[in-house]
Amino acid sequence: MLAELQIELARMRSAAVATGPVPSGRVVACEGGLIEVSGLALPIGSLGAIEDETGHEALAEVIGFRSGHSLMMLLGDTQLLRPRAKVRAVGSPGSVRVGAALLGRAVDGLGNPIDGGPPLDLAQRWPLGGSREGALERAPVREPFDCGVRAINALATMGIGQRLGVIAGSGVGKSVLIDTIAGHAVADVTVVALIGERAREVSDFVARHMVGARRGRMVVVAVPADHAPNLRLRAAQYACAISEHFRSQGKRVLLILDSLTRVAHAARELALLLGEPGAARGYPPSALAAVTRLVERAGNSTRSGGAVTGLYTVLADGDDTSDPVVDTARAILDGHIVLSRDLAQRGHYPAIDIPASLSRVMTDVTGAEIGEAARRLRALIAAREDNRDLVMMGAYRTGTDKVLDTALAHSGQIDGFLQQPRGESVSLAESYAQLAALSAGLGASS
Numbered sequence: 001m002l003a004e005l006q007i008e009l010a011r012m013r014s015a016a017v018a019t020g021p022v023p024s025g026r027v028v029a030c031e032g033g034l035i036e037v038s039g040l041a042l043p044i045g046s047l048g049a050i051e052d053e054t055g056h057e058a059l060a061e062v063i064g065f066r067s068g069h070s071l072m073m074l075l076g077d078t079q080l081l082r083p084r085a086k087v088r089a090v091g092s093p094g095s096v097r098v099g100a101a102l103l104g105r106a107v108d109g110l111g112n113p114i115d116g117g118p119p120l121d122l123a124q125r126w127p128l129g130g131s132r133e134g135a136l137e138r139a140p141v142r143e144p145f146d147c148g149v150r151a152i153n154a155l156a157t158m159g160i161g162q163r164l165g166v167i168a169g170s171g172v173g174k175s176v177l178i179d180t181i182a183g184h185a186v187a188d189v190t191v192v193a194l195i196g197e198r199a200r201e202v203s204d205f206v207a208r209h210m211v212g213a214r215r216g217r218m219v220v221v222a223v224p225a226d227h228a229p230n231l232r233l234r235a236a237q238y239a240c241a242i243s244e245h246f247r248s249q250g251k252r253v254l255l256i257l258d259s260l261t262r263v264a265h266a267a268r269e270l271a272l273l274l275g276e277p278g279a280a281r282g283y284p285p286s287a288l289a290a291v292t293r294l295v296e297r298a299g300n301s302t303r304s305g306g307a308v309t310g311l312y313t314v315l316a317d318g319d320d321t322s323d324p325v326v327d328t329a330r331a332i333l334d335g336h337i338v339l340s341r342d343l344a345q346r347g348h349y350p351a352i353d354i355p356a357s358l359s360r361v362m363t364d365v366t367g368a369e370i371g372e373a374a375r376r377l378r379a380l381i382a383a384r385e386d387n388r389d390l391v392m393m394g395a396y397r398t399g400t401d402k403v404l405d406t407a408l409a410h411s412g413q414i415d416g417f418l419q420q421p422r423g424e425s426v427s428l429a430e431s432y433a434q435l436a437a438l439s440a441g442l443g444a445s446s
Helices: 002-015 148-155 174-184 199-207 215-219 227-248 260-272 287-298 324-332 343-345 368-386 388-392 402-409 411-419 428-445
Strands: 024-032 034-038 049-050 057-066 067-074 086-090 094-100 105-107 124-127 163-168 190-196 218-223 253-257 307-315 335-338
Touching: 002 368, 034 174, 049 067, 049 190, 057 227, 094 227, 124 227, 124 335, 148 368, 148 411, 163 174, 163 324, 174 199, 174 253, 174 307, 174 368, 190 199, 190 215, 190 227, 199 218, 215 218, 227 253, 227 260, 227 287, 260 287, 260 307, 260 324, 287 324, 307 324, 307 343, 368 388, 368 428, 402 411, 411 428
Parallel strands: 105 218, 163 307, 163 335, 190 218, 190 253, 253 307
Antiparallel strands: 024 034, 024 086, 034 067, 049 057, 049 086, 057 067, 094 124
16 A cells, blocks of 8 residues: 555656646536536537536536537536536546556546556556548558467458457357457457446456456456446547557557447437437437547558557347448458357357458468468358258258268368367467368368
8 A cells, every 4th residue: 555655646746737727617508418618618529527516526528519618528427517517627638648557457438447456657648539640651461460269360360450340249259259359369468448338247357357467468448338428439539549559669459349339329329419410220420430430540550560450349239230330340341250140049159150251351461272271161161051951951962062062071070160169269370270181171072
């Protein structure tokens, strides 16, 4: 305890003290969660502290302005606000605190620790919304990325700097797959953003991963589902800002954002609150644009040599893969992994629908032999799944389709290759070696 107090005192002594006047204003209206403040002209995204009935202060964020008044929304729970309550500006508009002290810690969307540890000493600032880079400043994806999952490593190989989506309905194994990748992927730093998830899942994730040697290379940013929508959106932006900061230092970062759909829901709530009309199935254009902006922040940097490999989960509501968020994500991402409910119900883990999944950079990061072996195995899997009902009914006659005959003859070997126990890791080199061995066996029998 004494050591923590000494660290905090040292941090307070080194902190810059603002000597100028603090901008302030007054609450003039509050309706439907939207707080209207007069006399406080702040940029969108700035923070303010509102004094409640008991004299305590609650944080709020500027989300718009109208007729010279700032429109704000609370970042926490509902407070006992009163008319003419005082509002003062807090922090630096448009920037967040970042630094190496975040490694091994779990924080909320404001950068405050939620793991019970000491306060963070973060002296560096980074733009919350990121800084736009030219298209030619993004280096191409040329090196493979080891995610620790054999089916992805071998049949939909990721690349360092790629943006990949994991598309699945609820309860299909999306969180388990992400958990495996977070625990075994090869990266200098792993930033995990748990947005809109259950509080129990956040607690379980931190308990599993914030231990051992990997803890010093991981940052968790978590905002559960019961928090304000602007805080959920801010947490996703904060995770991207942390990733960009480490990328600027030349590090290879894995950014896991779970889930992109919850981010879109939060952006939709804010847009509808500000009066923007819904367009695609109730999603205002700005909500889908928020998804695109987040995804585009990942990638390789020619300036620093660092990289942010993005892995984004997308929840297909009702298993509808034509959902606007799914369509938007699939169009902007560099590939997608689709999880199948049918496979999950058969106890097949990970429940990856291989024919429906693809990596658009695989041909750029793998050799010709691996690519050919992967294409052949994908064709066998597709033939078997397309004719599954026919085979189960006994209506298929052996010899009719040579590809299907090969797939059925080696069905056990194929399933053994695709399945992987939870918590087990298979490296990229092992995945390629096992794919080559399986391909050789299939070639010898065909």
